[in-house]
Amino acid sequence: MITKMSHTTLFVTDQDKAYDFYVNKLGFKVHTDVTMPQGECEGDEEEKAKQVMMRWLTLNAPDQPDLEIIIMSVNSFDGFDEEARKAIRVLLDRGIMGAGVFTTPNCRATYEELKAKGVEFKSEPREQFYGIEAVMLDGCGNWFSVTEPKMH
């Protein structure tokens, strides 16, 4: 029986930029930030030099400490071959990866706060049948719905 999701992956074009966006602007908390050091790699010096070290960065949304969002660099994810890496990179570069929905108690206030912090939006708060929604860009290839759910 599966009971809940504990980790989810978000591919980004730049982990440092994503850290600044999610931690400094959105206020997410760093759960884990470790890097596989060069010494952990096998192979001769030439092979090692070709490898990109993987940084394992996971974050929690402020009220969701049991879901780790893995901020994964498309450039260093070990599970991609070059063709797959290129394909995801194209989607991220075009900014068309719809990565999910964040909820907020008040969409207008969140929109105003994030705009004041320099966050870009695809659309400003609008009334939808499920609540009030704005669409935010993370600057690292993804867009998110920021939704204030309708009270039932």
Add this chain to the structure above:
Amino acid sequence: MELTEHTAQRLVAAKLYMDTHFHEPISLEGISEQAFFSRFHFHRLFCRVYRKTPHQYLTRKRLNKAQELLQQNLSITEVCTEVGFESTASFSLLFKKETGLPPQSYRQQWMVKKQQAKVQPRTFIPSCFLQNYLERKTSGTE
């Protein structure tokens, strides 16, 4: 709850003020005056938008910052002062209530995690995310 753009901007400005001046004494009177709200209206609006009283929000902000500072080389008293608490005793009590650990134990736990991240980074990463790396390692292709 629908807010007008102007009301939201004033409320957000007050919240951002708290975010940057949390280490200073901040009164409900002062902050509501600055945002051009009555004290009562500001309190009610803040609670509705942020689901916390301004006081609860400020305390949470200070404790979050304290968690960050405890990861640095500062004494508990220094951390307490840096984040705007006047008494170390009440800081420690609140810190434990919010995080489940007294400040000293929180720091120790963080140091253990930091050391483990340094010497055994792989223990933090699910193996399926390192599958290619592990396969390369077992097959000795590197």
